[in-house]
Amino acid sequence: VDNESIVTDKKKIIVLGSGPNRIGQGIEFDYSCVHGVLAAKECGYETIMINCNPETVSTDFDTADKLYFEPVFWEHIYDIIQHEKPEGVIVQLGGQTALKLAEKLSKYGIKILGTSFDALDLAEDRGRFSELLTDLKIPFPQFGIAETADEASALADTLDFPLLIRPSYV
Known part of the structure; x- marks a missing residue:
């Protein structure tokens, strides 16, 4: 056309x-x-x-x-x-x-x-972004990266509540 x-x-x-x-x-x-x-x-x-x-x-x-x-x-x-x-x-x-x-x-x-x-x-990749913040000595909330439900459950045991669960690149 x-x-x-x-x-x-x-x-x-x-x-x-x-x-x-x-x-x-x-x-x-x-x-x-x-x-x-x-x-x-x-x-x-x-x-x-x-x-x-x-x-x-x-x-x-x-x-x-x-x-x-x-x-x-x-x-x-x-x-x-x-x-x-x-x-x-x-x-x-x-x-x-x-x-x-x-x-x-x-x-x-x-x-x-x-x-x-x-x-x-860089901003969409949670892991890389947190590394940048760490390198620049900028404080940010504790977080973790999980690829399975079991990993997410284990992270929930170590992080403070409330938890925000969000995928990268969304």
């Missing part, structure tokens, strides 16, 4: 949305995306929003200069990036859906505006 978007010579930025809402995720990412678009517009950039959720403000026709109502999947965004040739892509505002594309963007040499893939990856 041909792309009907007329490419301009303006400097442009792509903002990746979060795609369909899931329980506990959605509206806060839409709010962030809209304000990211507005900030980029204030700086003089043409703004391009990629999202596929009809129930969001970020997909309103007058929010961004251009809207690609497409799934936030690599195949779709890569084609759009090749067509539009933006200055860069903002992934940090679209939640895990957008963040999970940061590695491929980085691998293909596409500029990520804001936090780099390496920094995102």
Whole structure:
């Protein structure tokens, strides 16, 4: 399918949305995306929003200069990036859906505006992040990493309550 978007010579930025809402995720990412678009517009950039959720403000026709109502999947965004040739892509505002594309963007040499893939990856990896905090002598709550239910139970015996159980990269 041909792309009907007329490419301009303006400097442009792509903002990746979060795609369909899931329980506990959605509206806060839409709010962030809209304000990211507005900030980029204030700086003089043409703004391009990629999202596929009809129930969001970020997909309103007058929010961004251009809207690609497409799934936030690599195949779709890569084609759009090749067509539009933006200055860069903002992934940090679209939640895990957008963040999970940061590695491929980085691998293909596409500029990520804001936090780099390496920094995102470090922050998402609980073990590596705690090592960094330790090296920098920044205090943080006790934690443990478990890969099985038995390991989690053993950690619960050694850590203080309350416990927060959360997977990495989510």
